[in-house]
Amino acid sequence: MKADKMYVIPNFLDDEEFVNIEKFVCGEKTEWAYNPIKSRPETGVVSDDHTYHNQQMVKVYYNPPKTYDMNWLPHFSAINWRFSPLSLLRLKVNMQFPCTEIIQSPFHCDIPKNDIPNDVKIYTAILYLNTNNGYTIFEDTGQKVQSIKNQLLLFNAKRPHAGTSFTNAKNRIVININFVPSTRTEEYLQNNSHFFIN
Numbered sequence: 001m002k003a004d005k006m007y008v009i010p011n012f013l014d015d016e017e018f019v020n021i022e023k024f025v026c027g028e029k030t031e032w033a034y035n036p037i038k039s040r041p042e043t044g045v046v047s048d049d050h051t052y053h054n055q056q057m058v059k060v061y062y063n064p065p066k067t068y069d070m071n072w073l074p075h076f077s078a079i080n081w082r083f084s085p086l087s088l089l090r091l092k093v094n095m096q097f098p099c100t101e102i103i104q105s106p107f108h109c110d111i112p113k114n115d116i117p118n119d120v121k122i123y124t125a126i127l128y129l130n131t132n133n134g135y136t137i138f139e140d141t142g143q144k145v146q147s148i149k150n151q152l153l154l155f156n157a158k159r160p161h162a163g164t165s166f167t168n169a170k171n172r173i174v175i176n177i178n179f180v181p182s183t184r185t186e187e188y189l190q191n192n193s194h195f196f197i198n
Helices: 015-025 070-083 183-192
Strands: 006-009 033-035 056-062 087-096 123-128 135-138 144-146 151-156 161-163 172-180 194-196
Touching: 006 183, 015 070, 015 172, 056 070, 070 087, 070 172, 070 183, 144 151
Parallel strands: none
Antiparallel strands: 006 151, 006 194, 033 056, 056 087, 087 172, 123 151, 123 172, 135 144, 135 161
């Protein structure tokens, strides 16, 4: 089966826009929460060899109905106007600390496949806030996308993917977004991305 198109957009935000988001996310007012399991496979079972590396700190900004405080929205407006999403489903930030080796977390989908109707397209977007030797890998193709500062990765939310640990930076921070695209979203992607057809 042919994999869906994957979009990669280097230098996604202007320098000033990126710095503003970076300062907000990494500022003293951000209250991080500990997530003992970074990603869980569809089986729901996490094997013992994933427990040490499969953890992270998180800050959920939008995940209705549990998290619905819109005060954060102006800080991410630069992302929002580029996507022009029809509907935002979730926005959160993940932060990991370095490890002694690079270990892949379990493959997963941010939104369970069974929760997505067949006629609805949902995208997962990952914006890397810093450069490190961690990466995102896809189960269907084995293709890897490196963690590069201000690079955006976007793909169909039904594609299982996984992140990794890293060894060569102070932390690894990504903004993770799930949304329903609009026609303006598709136009933006066609005009601005370097995409791969697998």
